[in-house]
Amino acid sequence: MSTPNFSDLSLFPTFATCPEDPSAHPTKPYYLLGQIKDDMTITKPTLVLSDRESSPFALVFDGLDRDGLDFKRAGLKKGHTAVIPDGRQVPPKEEGKRGFVSVEGARAGEVKGIPGPLEKVLRVALELRVREGEEGRCDVCAAAAEDVKLKKCTGCKGASYCSKECQAAGWSKEGHKEACGIIRAIKEIWPKK
Ligand SMILES: [Zn+2]
Ligand SMILES: [Zn+2]
Structure with a gap:
């Protein structure tokens, strides 16, 4: 069996359950899934996504400058689903603000795109897994x-x-x-x- 179990929330956490310290997470690697909504790059490559509970979050590639990552070439297009391995949750600095997810620039190439909306990706992955069995x-x-x-x-x-x-x-x-x-x-x- 090659297709991982996308229903496993330890393997595929939501934004809210992404850990602040990835090494403390029970499953390694783990993958945060998000449907890409927008490119919000100002100083570092930044995407706005929506997780499996339709909760919005930002993904920031740390240590890269604003032109450091070509989203389209990386397959990270609007409407597609990004697979973010070992994303680290950065809590908000002030109350009332939202945190975000950070990925080291050196690992930017490990963030992959799947050409389809998240809901469809989840459905196809589950069907594929059943079929393999x-x-x-x-x-x-x-x-x-x-x-x-x-x-x-x-x-x-x-x-x-x-x-x-x-x-x-x-x-x-x-x-x-x-x-x-x-x-x-x-x-x-x-x-x-
Ligand atoms: Zn086919
Ligand atoms: Zn037939």
């Missing part, structure tokens, strides 16, 4: 591998189809077009060991 069925008509010859989607290798017709239906009607890129990104970030 059971033996091959067609994604569209559920024909079993023992009865038909299944072919894997060449894009993501995470979806299986019994025929060209089912593959075409999966791509358009069942939304695999978006899921395919999400699955590919998940497999790149968490490769099979």
Whole structure:
């Protein structure tokens, strides 16, 4: 099984439960997920995101100057989901203000983008995990591998189809077009060991 359990809140904490001291967190590494809302860079590369509870937070890349990170090249585009490993919560300096999440500039390359909104990423990841646990069925008509010859989607290798017709239906009607890129990104970030 390669896909981590996205329902595990110790592995995928919310902004509010991100620790101030990452080394004290029970799970290592852990990943904060956020849907990218805006680029708010003033002095350091800064994104505004929304976590799995739709709570907004800022992500600041420490130790980089304002041009130190090309968000688009890093796959961190508006509407996409950022995966932030070992994000450190910096509490607000004054009461009533919001804290933010900080990542060391040297680890900026470890922050990855998944091409899809967070809600969809969570759904696709859960489906992918379920599918990994059971033996091959067609994604569209559920024909079993023992009865038909299944072919894997060449894009993501995470979806299986019994025929060209089912593959075409999966791509358009069942939304695999978006899921395919999400699955590919998940497999790149968490490769099979
Ligand atoms: Zn089928
Ligand atoms: Zn695919």
